[in-house]
Amino acid sequence: MALSGNDHAPLVRIRDLSIRIGSPQVEAVKGISFDIRHGEVLGLAGESGSGKSVSAMALTQLLPKAARPKVSGTVSLSGESGNLLQLGGSRLREIRSSRIAYVFQEPSSSFNPAYSIRNHLDEILNRAGVRKSDRDGAIRNAFEQVGIEPTRDHLESYPGDFSGGMLQRMAIACALAPQPDLLIADEPSTALDTTSQKRIVDLLQALNQRAGMAILFISHDLALLKQIAGRLLVMQDGEIVEEGTAGELLYQPAHPYTRKLVAAIPKLQIEDTEAIRPRDQ
16 A cells, blocks of 8 residues: 655655565565655554564564565665665664664663663664764763763663663663664553653654654554654554544544544543644544
């Protein structure tokens, strides 16, 4: 399903992305096409198994080899020549490190428990090509962006020393340190309590508004997505079945699957979306 972009070249252009995984192979994603625009927050919604996370990981060839993935299609990144699905070597590693960053559902999965937070940040910045003399400033800036004081105690501590909410903020700081163009946040708050979840969503909103960084926010929860994303895509069984603004999809869902997702949202959570209701309502 090809979706329309704006008049300007998008940051990322995905065309006919298809993914088969496993043995025997299963068609997890079925020829999807969409754009991620510069500076936007794009929400990708759907239940578990719909193909959301698989699609996001395929963009930079992060699908595990054990899954025996077969990926076809085209992924173009602004400023880069060629298809990211066919790129290899040091250039692919540099794009993963400096232009497209990921934050995952379980914050501990982003860290090696044997490395201090400083070790993680130093390695990320090294891979991104940041000079050693500039790394302290980049680390301090990343911490300040997520509201954490870059103290020696924080930097020399290990992942296991922090709560889930704090560790997720640390993971976001690690992702932000090389100043990427796109942050892919895959269910980044699902494993957290309600208070920590709100902090993460507020933080990502602020980063988008302040730094103009594009975000692909993946979630099964439309009520959460409407808080952060300006535009939403809905996936079902490996296909994109609907696209629209948060207001359009919440109040005027066209596809039966989208209507099912909206029906699952508690009434009180829908009532607080009046600010995003389409103006012609």
